[in-house]
Amino acid sequence: MKIALIVVAALVALAAVLAVVVPLRVRLTAKGRGQFGDTWVIAGGLELFLITVSFAAAHAAPSLVQVHVAGRRVWVRRRTGAETPEEPASHASLVDKAKRVWAEIDQRFDRKLLASFVLSLRRHLRLEHCRGQLAYATPDVAFTGMLSGALYFVAGLLSPVGSFTVTPEWEDVLRAQGDIDVAVKVWPLRAVADIAWFVARNMRKRALPAAPAVVQPAQT
Numbered sequence: 001m002k003i004a005l006i007v008v009a010a011l012v013a014l015a016a017v018l019a020v021v022v023p024l025r026v027r028l029t030a031k032g033r034g035q036f037g038d039t040w041v042i043a044g045g046l047e048l049f050l051i052t053v054s055f056a057a058a059h060a061a062p063s064l065v066q067v068h069v070a071g072r073r074v075w076v077r078r079r080t081g082a083e084t085p086e087e088p089a090s091h092a093s094l095v096d097k098a099k100r101v102w103a104e105i106d107q108r109f110d111r112k113l114l115a116s117f118v119l120s121l122r123r124h125l126r127l128e129h130c131r132g133q134l135a136y137a138t139p140d141v142a143f144t145g146m147l148s149g150a151l152y153f154v155a156g157l158l159s160p161v162g163s164f165t166v167t168p169e170w171e172d173v174l175r176a177q178g179d180i181d182v183a184v185k186v187w188p189l190r191a192v193a194d195i196a197w198f199v200a201r202n203m204r205k206r207a208l209p210a211a212p213a214v215v216q217p218a219q220t
Contacts, residue, residue, distance in 0.1 A: 023126070023185035024048060033177035034059070108203050117198050124191040125184050130162035132180035137169040144168050 027047040034040025041058040050070045057063035067075040105114070134151070138144045148168045155164040162182075169175070 023187050025128075025183065025185050027181075027183040029179075029181045031179035034175070036174035110202065113202060117202075121191055121194065124187045124194070127158070127161050128183040128185065130158050130164060130180070130182040132163075132178065132182070133165040133167070134176065134178035135167040135169060136176040136178075137171040137173050139172050139174055141170060144170065 025048070028044065030042065030044030032040070032042030032044075034042070039059040041061075043054075043056040045052060045054040052068040053065070054068070055063070055065045063079045065077045066073055136144075136147075138147070145168070148166060151164075151166040155166055158164045
């Protein structure tokens, strides 16, 4: 019994060491297109060791998610579309929700410190190859221009290992079409440890509302 426990403990320790030292190779391929409030379609797959997860979904059509291990399907989930579809959120409500999330993050963390930390997480991954293209339009021409500048910057960073083509379209609609094929090596446990340490050291506590002042009765 003691020998079995020692063997199990040794295997667990070895697995933990390998998880820290040996990276995981992840490959993602995806393709999609759609217009807000209109039709959309997306399909792709995720590969990790012998595991492959594939998915496909489209507006007003059945969706499918399935998992294969060593080429054998072990799990599948289909949504027939018989469920009552939810009312799609408006563009304004999505923008308001994003603003609220950003305000919460901005309240909890220093903006410059958070940006620097996010960029530093690059040391926990190694990009092997990347190929992609994106054509998009937004109702706000100014926002389309700002987004184009950010995406051009990302495309420049990816140029040593692949290509990423950005094509802004100056139309008064919210629309996107693109595809991507990317493979990376990731050290997930190192990244999780760094994130936990950063949050523990830098997250601000939510300020409690000030207690109302107690008015003392006047002495006669």
